[in-house]
Amino acid sequence: MSTIINDTTTDEGATGANTTAKAVIRADISEITSSLARTTLQANQPYVFLNTAISVADVVEELFELPADPPSLYLDLEGTNLSRHGSISILQIFVLPHNRTYLIDIHTLKENAFAKAASNGQTLKKLLETESVPKVFFDVRNDSDALYNCFGITLAGVQDLQLMELATRNFSKKYVHGLAKCIENDAPMTLSERNAWKLGKEKGLKLFAPECGGSYEVFNVRPLALDIMQYCVQDVQFLPRLWQKYNRKLSQRWAEKVQAEANARILASRSASYNGKGRHMALAPQGWH
Numbered sequence: 001m002s003t004i005i006n007d008t009t010t011d012e013g014a015t016g017a018n019t020t021a022k023a024v025i026r027a028d029i030s031e032i033t034s035s036l037a038r039t040t041l042q043a044n045q046p047y048v049f050l051n052t053a054i055s056v057a058d059v060v061e062e063l064f065e066l067p068a069d070p071p072s073l074y075l076d077l078e079g080t081n082l083s084r085h086g087s088i089s090i091l092q093i094f095v096l097p098h099n100r101t102y103l104i105d106i107h108t109l110k111e112n113a114f115a116k117a118a119s120n121g122q123t124l125k126k127l128l129e130t131e132s133v134p135k136v137f138f139d140v141r142n143d144s145d146a147l148y149n150c151f152g153i154t155l156a157g158v159q160d161l162q163l164m165e166l167a168t169r170n171f172s173k174k175y176v177h178g179l180a181k182c183i184e185n186d187a188p189m190t191l192s193e194r195n196a197w198k199l200g201k202e203k204g205l206k207l208f209a210p211e212c213g214g215s216y217e218v219f220n221v222r223p224l225a226l227d228i229m230q231y232c233v234q235d236v237q238f239l240p241r242l243w244q245k246y247n248r249k250l251s252q253r254w255a256e257k258v259q260a261e262a263n264a265r266i267l268a269s270r271s272a273s274y275n276g277k278g279r280h281m282a283l284a285p286q287g288w289h
Contacts, residue, residue: 046098047233049224051105053116059102060127061118063095070247071134071159072096074239077143078232079106080216083276084149089219094236101233107220114151131156136243138162138179140262142276144269154270160262161239164246166284167254173289175282179235186245187238197234204231261285 050056066072074094080086091104091113104124106113114125127133128147137143139162140155147153162176165186177185180201189197207227208214218228250258264285268274 047101047103047229049103049105049229051108053109053112056104056109056113056124057116057118060122060124061120063127064122064133066095066097068132068134070096070240070243071136073133074136074236076138076235077146078219079146080219082142083145086146088146088150090232092232092236094239096240101236103229103232108222111151114153125153128153129156133157134159136161136239138239141265141269141281144266145274145276148270155266158262158266160258160265161242161246163258163261164243164250166288167258168246168249173284176284182242183238187241188245189238197238200230200234203227
């Protein structure tokens with residue numbers, strides 16, 4: 001009886017070991033499949049995820065000599081409570097001449113993302129602070145607040161699309177519009193692009209928006225979810241189309257007002273009293289309506 005029990009135990013042990021081995025193999029296959037899917041998608045999509053300081057520096061080296069008219073660089077940030085009170089997770093840069101988006105992993109790299117020098121001595125910090133390199137944002141206020149207070153970066157050379165849209169309206173200028181509304185109303189796109197944009201927006205919101213059951217912490221999970229990557233990419237890929245539309249309609253007088261207000265927004269975002277949340281953020285600049 002004892003021998004039979006031992007034999008049975010041995011068989012069960014072997015079965016258990018086989019089961020464990022199969023589970024490990026399945027897990028490995030699943031991980032490899034997921035990795036291949038991610039690689040394939042990145043190969044098919046014009047974006048690159050940068051999570052080493054040297055890779056950021058290599059890209060930055062190329063960005064100083066790009067055309068300035070129209071602007072070559074279109075930027076956005078994602079994070080948790082994006083402000084001086086929160087953190088930056090991802091910095092997105094869409095490079096128009098290359099038709100490529102760079103997703104820079106600020107959560108992982110922190111100061112190193114901004115400080116690592118390229119072979120020509122240039123850094124991401126210097127790029128963001130260089131007046132002669134135009135950088136297009138949509139509502140730069142909280143981005144500027146976070147960059148300045150978390151990393152000591154003083155933005156310069158900024159063009160603010162939210163202000164450009166407001167300046168070119170032929171109806172009430174009392175309130176500014178959000179990015180989603182501007183893309184939906186003003187960005188030229190095909191039906192398939194529009195459907196893909198809406199789907200990507202919905203997937204992203206479900207993952208990070210608390211009101212949709214998500215959490216902003218998803219921007220800090222590594223590896224970054226593909227749906228979050230695509231959300232980050234589409235946030236900037238339509239900015240050049242908005243810039244083209246608004247810039248064509250912008251008079252010289254309004255262009256000067258837009259630039260002055262963009263600079264004022266950056267200055268205000270660095271003040272000790274700046275508050276980037278509340279109904280006041282939806283109001284147009286004084287004297288614009």
